[in-house]
Amino acid sequence: MLGLGVDRLQADINRLLASLFHQGVLDEQFLQLQQLQDETSPNFVYDVINIYFDESEKLLRNLRLLLMDREFSDYKKIGLHLNQLVGSSSSIGARRVRNVCVAFRSASELSNRPGCLRGLEVVEHEYHYLKNMMHELFQLEQQRILAAGVRYPM
Amino acid sequence: MGVETESKFHVLAVDDSLFDRKMIERLLQKSSCQVTTVDSGSKALEFLGLRVDDNDPNALSTSPQIHQEVEINLIITDYCMPGMTGYDLLKKVKESAAFRSIPVVIMSSENVPARISRCLEEGAEEFFLKPVKLADLTKLKPHMMKTKLKKESEKPVAIEEIVVSKPEIEKEEDSSVIEILPLHQELESEQLEPMLSSNKRKAMEEVISTDRSRPKYNDITTSV
Numbered sequence: 001m002l003g004l005g006v007d008r009l010q011a012d013i014n015r016l017l018a019s020l021f022h023q024g025v026l027d028e029q030f031l032q033l034q035q036l037q038d039e040t041s042p043n044f045v046y047d048v049i050n051i052y053f054d055e056s057e058k059l060l061r062n063l064r065l066l067l068m069d070r071e072f073s074d075y076k077k078i079g080l081h082l083n084q085l086v087g088s089s090s091s092i093g094a095r096r097v098r099n100v101c102v103a104f105r106s107a108s109e110l111s112n113r114p115g116c117l118r119g120l121e122v123v124e125h126e127y128h129y130l131k132n133m134m135h136e137l138f139q140l141e142q143q144r145i146l147a148a149g150v151r152y153p154m
Numbered sequence: 155m156g157v158e159t160e161s162k163f164h165v166l167a168v169d170d171s172l173f174d175r176k177m178i179e180r181l182l183q184k185s186s187c188q189v190t191t192v193d194s195g196s197k198a199l200e201f202l203g204l205r206v207d208d209n210d211p212n213a214l215s216t217s218p219q220i221h222q223e224v225e226i227n228l229i230i231t232d233y234c235m236p237g238m239t240g241y242d243l244l245k246k247v248k249e250s251a252a253f254r255s256i257p258v259v260i261m262s263s264e265n266v267p268a269r270i271s272r273c274l275e276e277g278a279e280e281f282f283l284k285p286v287k288l289a290d291l292t293k294l295k296p297h298m299m300k301t302k303l304k305k306e307s308e309k310p311v312a313i314e315e316i317v318v319s320k321p322e323i324e325k326e327e328d329s330s331v332i333e334i335l336p337l338h339q340e341l342e343s344e345q346l347e348p349m350l351s352s353n354k355r356k357a358m359e360e361v362i363s364t365d366r367s368r369p370k371y372n373d374i375t376t377s378v
Contacts (some may be wrong), residue, residue, distance in 0.1 A: 029285060036180045036288070044180055051173045087263035088173045091285035097368065 010029040015136055023096075025130060030093030049134055052088050056127060059085050063120055067113070076107040078116065085123070097126045162348075163298045164188045164224065167233035168198045168243065169261075178230060178286060185291045191225075195231070195238030199246060200227065202253055226256055227298040233262035233269065241273060248277040257297035261286055319335070 017128040020026040037044040059081045066081075067070055089098035104119030165187045167178045175191040182189045192198050201224075229247060231240040238246075240260050248254045260273045263284040270281045279297045282290050 017319050031286075032287060036184055038184075040185070041180060048180070051176055055171065055173050062156065080234075083263055084171060087284045088171070090263070091173070091177055 003086065005147040006144060009147055013140045013144065014046055014113075016133070016140065020133055023087060025094070025096050027093045027095040029090060029095075033092055046138060049092060052092055052094075053131060053134075055088060056061055056085060060124060060127065063123075067117055067120060072113070075108045075111050076118075082108065094130050097123065102127050135144060156162060162186055163227040163291070163295075163302070164190070165294075165298075166198060166201060166226045167191045167227045168195060168229065168230065168235070168240065170194060170235045174232060174261075174281075174284070181286060181288055181291055182230075185294070190226075195235060195243035195246075198229065198243055200246075202256075204246070204250060204253065226265070227301050228257050228259065228294055230259045230261060230294075233260050233273070241269075241276065242319045244273060244276050244278055255301060257294075257301065259294065259297075284338070 017026070033045055033048070063078060063081055065072065066078060082101050085101045085132045086098055086105065089095075089101060100119070104116065104123055107115030107119045163186075165182050167175060167182065167189055169175045169178065169191070170193050172193075175193065179189045179191050190201065192201055231241040231243050240262075244258050244260065247256060247258055248297075249303075257279045259276065259280045259282060260278045261282045262269065263285055265283055273281055280290075280293055
């Protein structure tokens with residue numbers, strides 16, 4: 001029964017979202033993001049989150065390169081990268097990623113190298129968790145759209 | 155009814171981050187604005203038609219080739235950008251005779267009070283903390299309205315157009331808004347009302363965009 005498929009998928013989506021909110025992975029800013037999507041821009045959330053992934057991964061790679069360098073001393077640069085990550089994570093409602101970036105930034109402001117390395121690991125962990133969750137969400141959404149689009153032959 | 159359709163407000167958004175450009179573009183579109191995004195202050199100035207002299211970056215002149223065909227009602231710019239910061243851009247716009255009347259809004263992810271007051275002192279209308287919300291953008295309407303009204307008052311009067319005869323309108327929004335209406339009630343008053351009385355209204359009614367052809371530029375995107 002196609003109708004049940006759509007309902008079940010919608011329930012799965014709702015359950016996943018509720019769980020992410022409950023865990024603090026996402027906050028209400030994510031809902032604001034969804035409100036920006038409409039018929040004139042039907043893929044907005046998907047598109048902007050993918051841009052977020054691309055940009056974040058570049059920033060994380062740069063952060064790792066900077067910190068792995070034995071002669072590293074440019075904490076200001078780390079700060080700039082983190083400002084960008086904090087900002088974009090806030091914008092999509094990625095509460096936990098944002099928070100661990102802020103903690104990382106504090107370590108960089110104290111020029112605390114081991115603290116920065118730890119901070120980076122935590123950020124990478126939270127970021128990948130978020131990315132996996134988003135992928136799951138997008139997959140469910142895609143399936144739901146397909147299920148809703150299939151007509152029951154009369 | 156021969157009503158001239160009003161064009162949407164056109165906002166120039168400046169941010170070096172693709173993510174932020176995508177966000178601000180969608181927010182502005184959702185607020186019924188036409189948007190052009192550029193990724194740097196110098197591209198913003200180019201778009202406006204201000205030529206930046208490579209030998210003397212402080213010298214600005216209006217490029218003879220680019221007359222400002224595109225009417226910009228507001229510039230919204232990120233503060234922290236490599237090269238020309240949002241503050242630098244603000245200064246250049248306010249120093250230019252041709253463009254100082256364009257309202258400028260600064261965005262930043264950092265809440266630095268000294269930075270905020272410096273920008274406001276330099277002439278920024280608003281300072282938004284990121285993440286910018288839809289509700290923030292409703293604050294832009296009054297600023298953009300001022301430029302629209304001013305431009306209307308400079309245009310020659312035509313029967314179908316809204317007639318605004320007082321050049322000093324932009325000084326006092328409220329009282330002058332009320333003054334216009336009685337003078338022009340018999341003309342296009344239905345058109346006037348939604349535009350003028352919404353100054354204090356949070357959500358402005360959407361206006362229909364005209365199909366103007368716009369000059370093409372590289373490395374920028376304009377979307378309606």
